[in-house]
Amino acid sequence: MEFSLKGQEYIELNALLKTLGLVETGGHAKIVIDNREVKVNGAIETRKRNKLRVGDLVLFQGKTVKVVL
Numbered sequence: 001m002e003f004s005l006k007g008q009e010y011i012e013l014n015a016l017l018k019t020l021g022l023v024e025t026g027g028h029a030k031i032v033i034d035n036r037e038v039k040v041n042g043a044i045e046t047r048k049r050n051k052l053r054v055g056d057l058v059l060f061q062g063k064t065v066k067v068v069l
Contacts, residue, residue, distance in 0.1 A: 002068050010051040011067070013040065013058070022060055032060070 003016060011019070014029040017038070023029045029048070036044045039059040040052065052058065058065040 001063060001065050003065050004068050005054065010053045012048070013038065013045060013050040013052055014048045016052055016058060016065065016067075017060065020065065022063065022065075037061070 001020070003011070003020060005011060014026055014033060017023045017029040017032070018026050023032060032038060033046060033048050036046060037060065038045050040050060041057055042059075052067050054067055054069055056067045058067070
């Protein structure tokens with residue numbers, strides 16, 4: 001799956017999960033990140049507002065999201 005920044009410099013991790021419908025709410029996004037269920041570029045990510053930029057890969061519940069332009 002790909003997510004386009006559409007001219008933005010970045011998107012925060014919690015916002016990406018919510019925008020793509022991988023979680024139901026922003027609060028749920030924070031919980032799954034706190035529970036170490038999300039990886040960014042192969043490493044567990046615990047920063048809810050980690051700024052994702054072009055080329056970053058997010059892995060959550062068996063789904064991979066690539067951030068593109």
